[in-house]
Amino acid sequence: MKNANDTETIQIVSELKNNPEKAYTLLYTQYASLLYGFAFNLTKSESISEDIVQEAFIKIWINRKDLHIETSIKSYLFKMVQNMCIDSFRRQINKPEIIGYLEIIQDSQISSTESCSMFDMDEFEERLKEAKKKLTQQQRLIFVLIK
Template identity: 30%
Template structure:
């Protein structure tokens, strides 16, 4: 997925994090300078508002400083940043529900990112949200969708299994994908969170 940039580790990161935990402001500044631009770009791609993205990043590193004694951050500092960022983005989605103008604008952004998110669902095969969307399909749409997307059959093979034409398989799949997309977009806060999670979770965060 190409929507986000990866969080690359610093070569001396464990030492810097240990110094951060000891209250070393210079170590904190080094970590901030390294990670904040990458995180800002990633968050901006999701929220599409520079001021909101900057607010999220500033709050993220404020929490890092305030909770610098947290356990386990030396071993996986980038993962720690990711978890805080995820929580802050989730908070943004809660605010989104109360702001209709922002919700409308964000809905178009999430829709444009849908294809990438759907592809990540297929690869991970672990999304409860996707399964809920699939379960709402008609029996024929669901069968065609699962044969092609889950089991990897061709349109021709699916047509033979279902006793229909390849053209009808194509129509079922098109209708199924539209239904799934509509389901996810109607659950806009979940879709938005998933866009962010899949942007970062597949990268080098551990």
């Protein structure tokens, strides 16, 4: 037996294929703000959250004729946004500032005698604090979990 979510999903997917502008507008109106709040809760960034939600709806529009949704449309959209947030975190980790910060940490762990001769520890700690200040709260959490 199909529940209301299944029926709604089938109807929306069908409408996206047959009357895309109306269905897309309805879908955007119904879910954009919810998805933004969800993305913001994960990223803690207004601009990143807005970009992710916009990108999600662009993907829906581009792939509207090939959509095959097994779950509810709501679950599908939230899972899509969650995956896009994870991808965003991965891209942030590969930024030059983060890579430089990680290289400093890695270089400092070569050996205690080498690191003492390579860096003045007070200067290193100061640079480390400055680098951490440039990271968002989520980036700092990711860095701590990695290292």
